[in-house]
Amino acid sequence: MTVLEAIQHSAGFLARKGVESPRLQAELLLAHALGMPRLKLYLDFEQPLTAANLEAVRELVRRRGTREPLQHILGSTSFCGFEIKVNRHVLVPRPETEMLAESAWQFLAARGPSPAAVLDFGTGSGCLAIAVAARCPTAQVHAVDVSVEALRVARANAALNNLNAQIQFHSGDGFDPLPRELEFDLIVSNPPYIPSAEIATLAPEVRDHDPRLALDGGGDGLDFYRRLAAEAANHLRPAGRLILESGEGQSEQICQLFVQHKWVVEKVEADYTARPRILTLRFAADVKHGSTV
Numbered sequence: 001m002t003v004l005e006a007i008q009h010s011a012g013f014l015a016r017k018g019v020e021s022p023r024l025q026a027e028l029l030l031a032h033a034l035g036m037p038r039l040k041l042y043l044d045f046e047q048p049l050t051a052a053n054l055e056a057v058r059e060l061v062r063r064r065g066t067r068e069p070l071q072h073i074l075g076s077t078s079f080c081g082f083e084i085k086v087n088r089h090v091l092v093p094r095p096e097t098e099m100l101a102e103s104a105w106q107f108l109a110a111r112g113p114s115p116a117a118v119l120d121f122g123t124g125s126g127c128l129a130i131a132v133a134a135r136c137p138t139a140q141v142h143a144v145d146v147s148v149e150a151l152r153v154a155r156a157n158a159a160l161n162n163l164n165a166q167i168q169f170h171s172g173d174g175f176d177p178l179p180r181e182l183e184f185d186l187i188v189s190n191p192p193y194i195p196s197a198e199i200a201t202l203a204p205e206v207r208d209h210d211p212r213l214a215l216d217g218g219g220d221g222l223d224f225y226r227r228l229a230a231e232a233a234n235h236l237r238p239a240g241r242l243i244l245e246s247g248e249g250q251s252e253q254i255c256q257l258f259v260q261h262k263w264v265v266e267k268v269e270a271d272y273t274a275r276p277r278i279l280t281l282r283f284a285a286d287v288k289h290g291s292t293v
């Protein structure tokens with residue numbers, strides 16, 4: 001079987017299994033099995049595959065056909081250009097979360113060169129902490145997660161990207177594990193935001209392979225936003241910002257929630273499909289510091 005025939009055959013199989021973009025996925029799996037960049041396949045379309053290559057690609061395609069995520073099969077993904085290892089203990093980083101990283105960079109750049117303290121709340125694979133630390137070398141980044149297994153992955157990713165010295169990881173529930181004296185110039189978070197009952201309706205790649213802890217936002221999906229609205233101000237410096245990702249269709253409700261807790265919505269940015277997803281918030285300082293209303 002040639003490279004082209006293997007791609008066509010695999011793409012047909014993946015399409016029948018309901019996998020999105022089956023041709024692209026087949027090419028990526030074949031390139032992985034052959035240890036070459038995907039585009040190089042195009043130069044080798046007529047090359048016959050060895051029996052060993054064929055067996056290797058068959059196994060990868062079989063796994064993808066069970067709807068195991070491509071990133072789990074490949075073992076890693078790219079987030080803002082950084083390599084991030086993933087497994088079943090962490091959410092696979094999503095493209096829209098790269099926009100949250102970009103907003104964080106912009107805020108830190110506009111703030112000037114003085115060192116900033118940044119918190120990544122619910123770090124998962126560590127992708128946000130890593131992207132912020134790498135692009136803002138003077139920032140001291142802290143990352144918290146309740147999942148010990150996720151933190152193991154995040155620490156390995158920090159090491160992979162040579163950022164161990166710049167990121168401190170904390171294990172525990174919400175703000176609890178953080179030293180009391182720590183205050184942040186920026187808190188970023190992509191919290192779990194799927195309403196509990198909706199999880200069963202998601203694509204198998206998400207429903208069966210992303211950790212439930214990373215998805216489940218409670219009955220209406222907003223539990224973590226309530227918690228952040230009530231607690232985050234106590235951990236922010238006066239000119240600090242909270243930048244959050246929200247689920248589709250949740251932004252308006254989340255903004256209302258924060259406004260009720262005396263936050264100011266500074267910016268709402270849309271994702272690549274023009275849906276409002278990234279919220280920048282600051283706490284009304286006069287209220288926080290108790291002098292006036």
Ligand SMILES: C[S@@+](CC[C@H](N)C(=O)[O-])C[C@H]1O[C@@H](n2cnc3c(N)ncnc32)[C@H](O)[C@@H]1O
Pocket residue numbers: 090091092093094097121122123124125126127128144145146147150172173174190191192193213214215
């Ligand atoms: C949606 S994932 C985001 C992961 C990563 N920041 C990203 O954007 O890809 C949410 C993360 O929050 C963590 N988490 C859930 N409940 C938590 C809690 N009570 N305290 C701290 N982290 C929590 C989950 O383990 C998960 O890693």
